[in-house]
Amino acid sequence: MSRTQLLSCCAISFGLGVAGPTLAQTAQTPNTVNELVVTAERRGAENLLAVPMAVDAYSGQTLERFNVQSLQDLSKIDPSLTIQRYGVGQEQTIIRGISSTTGTTTGVYLDEAPLEGGFNANVYGDNTPVLAMHDVDHVEVLKGPQGTLFGAGSMDGTLRVITNKPDLSKYEGMAEGSAAVIDGGNGLFSENGMVNLPIIDDKLAVRIVGWGDEGGGYINQTIDGTTRDHVNDEHLYGGRVEALWKPTDRFSILGSVNYQNTRVDGSQAWTLNVGPQFAPGGPELGPFPPYQNDSPSQEPYSSRYILFTVTAQYDLGFGSIIATSTAGDKNQLEIVDGTPSGCSFGICIPGPGAPGAFSALSDFKDSTDEIRFSSDFKGPVQLVAGAYFEQDGLHYSGMQFNAIAATGAAPCDTYIECHALGLAQPGFGNSPVEFANADRFAVEQYALYGQVDWKILPHLTATVGARYFSASIHDEQINEQNIAPTQTPSGFDGGYVLGDITTPYVSSTGHTTESKPTFNFSLLWQVDPDVSLYARAASGFRIGGINEAAVIASQEGIKIPSSFGPDSLWDYEAGAKIYLLDRKVFLDLAVYRIDWSGEQEDALAAGVFNYTLNVGQSTVNGVELSSTFHPTSGLTFTGDVTYVDAYLSTNLPASVVTAGTPGDTGDRAPFVPRLSVAGVAEYEHLLSAQMVGYVQGDFTYHSNSFSAFRAVTADQIAAGAPNNFDTELPAYFLLDLKAGVRFNRFDLSVYAQNVTNSAAYLGVRAGLDAVRVYSPPPRTVGVDLVAHF
Secondary structure, X not given: OOHHHHHHHHHHHHHHOOOOOOOOOOOOOOOOOOOOEEOOOOOOOEEHHHOOOOEEEEEHHHHHHOOOOOHHHHHHHOOOEEEEXXXXXXXXXXXXXXXXXXXOOEEEEEOOEEOOOOOOOOOOOOOOOOOOOOOEEEEEEXXXXXXXXXXXXXXXXXXXXXXXXXXXXXXXXEEEEEEEEEOOOOOEEEEEEEEEEEEEOOOEEEEEEEEEEEEOOOOEEEEOOEEEOOOOOEEEEEEEEEEEEOOOOOEEEEEEEEEEEEEEOOOOOEEEEEOOOOOOOOOOEOOOOOOEEOOOOOOOEEEEEEEEEEEEEEEOOOEEEEEXXXXXXXXXXXXXXXXXXXXXXXXXXXXXOOOEEEEEEEEEEEEEEEEEEEEOOOOOEEEEEEEEEEEEEEEEEEEEEEOOOOOOOOOOOOHHHHHHOOOOOOOOOOOXXXXXXXXXXXXXXXXXXXXXXXXXXXXXXEEEEEEEEEEEEEEEEEEEEOOOOOOOOOOOOOOOOOOOOOOOEEEEEEEEEEEEEEEEEEEEEEEEOOEEEEEEEEEEEEOOEEOOOHHHHHOOOOOOOOXXXXXXXXXXXXXXXXXXXXXXXXXXEEEEEEEEEOOEEEEEEOOOEEEEEEOOEEXXXXXXXXXXXXXXXXXEEEEEEEEEEEEEOOOOOHHHHHOOOOOOOOOEOOOOOOEEEEEEEEEEEEEEXXXXXXXXXXXXXXXOEEOOOOOOOHHHHHOOOOOOOOOEEOXXXXXXXXXXXXXXXXXXXXXXEOOOOOOOOOEEEEOOOEEEEEOOOOOEEEEEEEEEO
């Protein structure tokens, strides 16, 4: 993207703005911006000007019109969200430069249910469940720490997806289908539908939603001289059932079940470079062109997620009591090539045609219970107070194995399956398993929280909130098959790898308790109905954990910390929300500074073992400018400009640098672009009494970023530090276009996504095996039909 284009984008976005959300609207002339209503403070609907924080919000209508069906899609129209993508179902959500590859820093809620997925250093992304976004009422992006009302998982913000609830009084439905052609890839077919069924008028109703995607592969993989085309075909289906029972005007119960099953046939990334294939110090292959994968092993992915939620609400007249219980279960299997890492330690059969791969299987279960009181007092004071309890359990199993040479396929997916199939036999080379380990991780946490809003003067409101959080963490690591001979512990038979089978044994256990208060203070001055100003200071907190790779690494003489501690931050911000030109323009401006202490970051020891460490301190300074412009009836412009300067405030310790993770004061935070710009334009025109034509477009620009604080130097490598494969994510520009007609209850459109055919780096995984790049699909052209009935 040229400098002239970039300046033009910034100018457009400064004048236009982002969020254009229409969650509710008051009576207005056709040329005014709709009044924005959000539920960010968990006290029911509030005018956005009365909320003392930065919030982006998008109506379901906006999401539908711009084909927003996932968080990745949402980031196209909201650049304050940076989504690092590691394939379908694996994402890292970053708000305001709080970038961490060691677990979630952004809370994600589906209605009243927190989406929890656990974390493991061998599972990419933050492991938060990724549900398709269909039949959604609206989405809210709450920026900055939300530790008072939404908990420790919301260290840099909270993303809330609010679904459409069952309608007690009317039958309705919707069906949508689309077919698209991907440049150089397979066709992609998507469908979703909804039906609303009142069972007892004004008392009981059910709403059923379903969705599915099929095809869309565009990655070509070459194994043993044979190229397999479009290996990343996706097979996704899911659904949601909600039932609402309202026996009285004051009392209601809402129950829901969400389910999604995802399978991808093969590699979802293309390999920029592939490391030494069968011997340490061997030649590096590449660089390769986009969409070409040269890993010698097949890399399929599958996941299944189910979530049960029950929410009861009782209106007391002076407020409401809301109680929610949830139960979630996420099962995920990912296989990635691991040929060079295995061979570099001498634990694979040497010679060509001996690919190795790593299988990561995780099963995470969680349950939550929350009860809160939300006031509706007549006086100047309002209150939200509640209690929260959560139980999490993660069972993880990782296995390095030899794949089938000719095809790169796995002879068995997991350690248990290998034994069940009789593939693990004593003797060198008789077992495909090189090593295997397991981890059982359990967390119990509870919290008490409260927030008070006091209208000191008619136009001045002060907010004070606090949350006390405590967690008990227990971890048990199990060696299922050792990576190398070692001193015989209890239960270990002294065997070697590759066929001399280890008797599984518990290698270590750990237990810790962590607690922390978080706070929220703000002042809001509503100058008049069109202008509000605010200042805010808030803190966030994230629990620590155990490094699963420590025991395996120790068998090779590599020291990794057995655990890592919590991290926390303070956010200081000020903002203004303003309507201008008789409400034809809406502006939302925020400036902020974040001080982050004990920062948890991912590290790579010997180019192979992923672990987590506390790196010290970081500072983030930023500016966000959003606006919406509605100059005439039928014409709307929206846009956003976000600037983030996130950097280390202290040098990383010498021991961390020696392990291969260098960083000095002033180094930029990984995966955080300094400048992000988005713009959206839509024009509607009445073609006849019953037909409306429209055209629309949206663009996204992100400046460059890097996968590490800084690259390891040649001198450091010569001194024994492993290469960290620091990779630049170049700046990119993405453009989508759409045109269509709406008539009666139908909407027929044609669309083009990634019009410029950009192989943008949406995510990068760099290591000894390869530099893997995750890009959006190439130019995609399709047709879409929506029918309401």
